[in-house]
Amino acid sequence: DIVMTQSPDSLAVSLGERATINCKSSQSVLYSPNNKNYLAWYQHKPGQPPKLLIYWASTRESGVPDRFSGSGSETDFTLTISSLQAEDVAVYYCQQYYSNSITFGQGTRLEIK
Amino acid sequence: QVQLVESGGGVVQPGRSLRLSCAASGFTFSRSAMHYVRQAPGRRLEWVAVIWSDGSKKYYADSVKGRFTISRDNSKNTLYLQMDSLRAEDTAVYYCARKNPEGAFDIWGQGTMVTVSS
Numbered sequence: 001d002i003v004m005t006q007s008p009d010s011l012a013v014s015l016g017e018r019a020t021i022n023c024k025s026s027q028s029v030l031y032s033p034n035n036k037n038y039l040a041w042y043q044h045k046p047g048q049p050p051k052l053l054i055y056w057a058s059t060r061e062s063g064v065p066d067r068f069s070g071s072g073s074e075t076d077f078t079l080t081i082s083s084l085q086a087e088d089v090a091v092y093y094c095q096q097y098y099s100n101s102i103t104f105g106q107g108t109r110l111e112i113k
Numbered sequence: 114q115v116q117l118v119e120s121g122g123g124v125v126q127p128g129r130s131l132r133l134s135c136a137a138s139g140f141t142f143s144r145s146a147m148h149y150v151r152q153a154p155g156r157r158l159e160w161v162a163v164i165w166s167d168g169s170k171k172y173y174a175d176s177v178k179g180r181f182t183i184s185r186d187n188s189k190n191t192l193y194l195q196m197d198s199l200r201a202e203d204t205a206v207y208y209c210a211r212k213n214p215e216g217a218f219d220i221w222g223q224g225t226m227v228t229v230s231s
Binding site for chain 2: 001003038040042044048049051052055056059061093095097100101102103104105106107
């Protein structure tokens with residue numbers, strides 16, 4: 001299985017400041033025929049199901065605020081929240097869907113400083 | 114509206130069985146591959162199984178292979194997860210989720226809790 005490792009495990013950022021979460025895969029999730037990275041980011045709040053934020057590493061899901069952005073390729077990826085809002089407090093997960101055995105990172109807990 | 118509504122969770126003894134259901138509405142269920150994902154207390158999200166839109170292909174996590182069976186009834190817009198030989202480590206919130214055309218999970222059920230305990 002492809003192992004997904006996120007860093008840091010937890011993060012405290014002041015309101016209005018930038019938050020950056022990293023995700024590394026144990027093998028490339030870039031599918032060469034279409035040059036797409038099969039990497040998604042999800043936001044998970046207590047008592048709610050996960051919410052899709054980003055797919056193909058950098059494409060924002062419809063309705064997701066533009067302060068959320070994704071970048072990276074092959075094995076190294078980043079989720080950036082440009083200006084943290086109170087409602088962004090959550091656990092964030094990266095996910096690879098390159099292989100039929102889908103795997104998630106361990107999650108990064110984002111809090112307000 | 115677009116939604117997935119889950120049911121069937123509960124408390125069950127080790128070694129027993131349970132079947133989860135996931136009713137879809139607001140989108141063309143028969144054209145969508147569907148997944149189950151679970152989250153044990155204090156653990157990361159864990160993918161469990163996927164079934165193709167027409168039911169022709171199914172894949173499972175190693176942790177549930179041979180014990181869990183994913184199925185669907187497109188005439189009823191419903192996804193199922195049959196869980197047999199349940200173990201304590203299967204205790205988790207179980208989510209059904211739709212795979213979007215790009216491959217990510219864009220619609221999720223509200224989750225149903227399964228507790229395996231004697």
